[in-house]
Amino acid sequence: MTDPLAPVLTANWGRQGSWTMRAYAEQGGYEALKQAFGREPEEIVAMVKDSGLRGRGGAGFPTGMKWGFLPPLGDKPRYLVVNADESEPGTCKDIPLMMASPHTLVEGVIISAYAIRARQAFIYVRGEVLHVIRRLQQAVQEAYAAGYIGRNILDSGYDLDVVVHAGAGAYICGEETALLDSLEGRRGQPRLRPPFPAVAGLYASPTVINNVESIASVPAIVANGPEWFAGMGTEKSKGHVIYSLSGHVERPGQYEGPLGITLRELLDLAGGIRAGHKLKFWTPGGSSTPMLTDEHLDVPLDYEGMMGAGSMLGTRALQMFDDTTCAVRAVLRWTEFYKHESCGKCTPCREGTWWLVQILERLERGEGSTDDLETLLDLCDNIAGRSFCALADGAVAPIMSSIKFFRDDYVAHFEHGGCPFDPAAATLFGAETATAGVGV
Template structure:
């Protein structure tokens, strides 16, 4: 697990998170153990759980699921003592457009997740862990479940793990295919057998989570990072990436890229550097806009190619790092068309619990349909901005914000494209007769 001596944003590195992905039968416990697998667990079980929490705190690891909250700090929120058990829940409900890093990780190296789950559960004193995987990801569910069985057969799970006296059970749960279940409290409701809808907070999951007990909810990539921190130490981990966003990261490049896929690089790497590794934009057609972290993050333009892809640097530039899902669109793409497709997704996935999101996404889709078919008006554009502004910050969970983001950020950089469509300066991007047939 060594990086180049000059490791920093964009530096050449020996992969850590993805180091086993290209190995024969990388998903098997045999391959995992040949490449240092479960060595971190052996070390972790010899120290006090609170020291592990402190280690992760000191490492600066921030959640890889989108929000970037300090992981060790989240663990420390669980109340000490009390009569209720502690639980660990893994959010593997990867469903946002453009986000595609966790399923490849679970397919290629599921034992890194399992080892991370065991260490984390030990650190937070949890006897039970649930891995909630998106229902459509059938192959990932089967692979992770097989890894759990392998780990249990090898003595890394179950009762008295490695003679430590610590007991842990892990359950792999297939979700019901709803994007809203990526929201941690909706995931908990779904895991308990109820309809997936966000809960009112407070209380937060750290106080009342799964079965009303103290619960840590973490992303797949976050937990898969824990064993490498235990093996390398917090200082080593902090030497990678940036000061406020340390460590390696899996960046997902999709869209008009010559070689789309998963690219591991230190936090703070730029899209320009990632595109160089990915062979540049496909067919040589220049980049027009991109999302730094999936469809719920404000879009960027070519002027942001050199923004370091870290939580704070991206925020300072006016967007969010999110899940580092870099959807790259070339100059052939209509921005209103892309925004319309994203809004169709958010309308479909709204759980309907709150009025701003339930009603607002529907109205935005109706207006966008008029715009992309050439039947919109300038008043429609003002209405869209007003409606998006009333959804953002006023919905029950972040899905409303995610739906408003494409509208507000695209108008910031490309309002003229919307105006050209409604004034007839450019032809419709969608034939209204085809649209009528589709609906």
């Protein structure tokens, strides 16, 4: 059995020139591809199903099952689309992976496309990360030159073209159907479903859409077997993942480990919360997941554990906030982001996020009241679950959880006429709070 903390996706990140095909091949790169072409596509799909791999983009839907939703082969082509539009606040796992080892993703794309019998694959990358786009394009060119992409790959009779597509920089395009609209040259907005992408996706053809980390996990599954992958993690949440620790932690960065590890264990690896302070709250999967507190340090970081704690694992963007942070200001900053990034298609999201920001701004200035807290919760109830996509749900999650855990922070603002965490308020609230710098 492999050491549960032995790196897999990050194994070659520290190698000099790890992004080149030469360095990747020296560590066994593209050997899994050769093994895959010795199997029928259906066998690869079965391996992914048996491994228990679940989507690494946030929803956690079983990857092999998603592939199995494709209708029987017909007149229409099949497409594979990789969602590399990473833009959730706090999420920073896919971009480092694509920068450090783009061939891990490229090999995964080729194997996955072969498994679902697609002859065209797209990697949709956020347009602002030009350095990532260039690195991926270089990796794809190297793969073409080596005969791993193109016509009659490795004399298998299989043809594949891969396109690295630069998005226009919209958070909403991380939603899979909005991503498809963007790929087709339209404004990125979520589609009404059904039909689902597996039936009528890109160009109204059967399409599989997977996250970067999901596809990058496929080569290791093929090379080592589904039992190896399933041997890590928990009973229902299997395998290894990348956890992104950021914020008030001594050594922020990417930490690879099995699903089911706890935040306490990860913090031990990361040196703990910064000296002289203690953890106040954290997000398990980016700003769109309900915040948790130090009471949840030992809850397993898997899909079931986070759901049981009242949150979601999401993208495993572990943002750490210590006792110097104002919960109200943090939530306001996140809500401003969702207001700005709402595509405007749904009234609850378009209008609701605007009103949420107005109320939070008033509360943060110390001009609110307890009635405003009830209005906030009422607004959240009327927004959640009433939009085309999950953006609105993500916008209200931190608000509702912050009022649940840190109602006193809100009350302190309007009782004292301002933010008690503001250093400028030292004469009003005392020298002790004057040392508290706002970390958001």
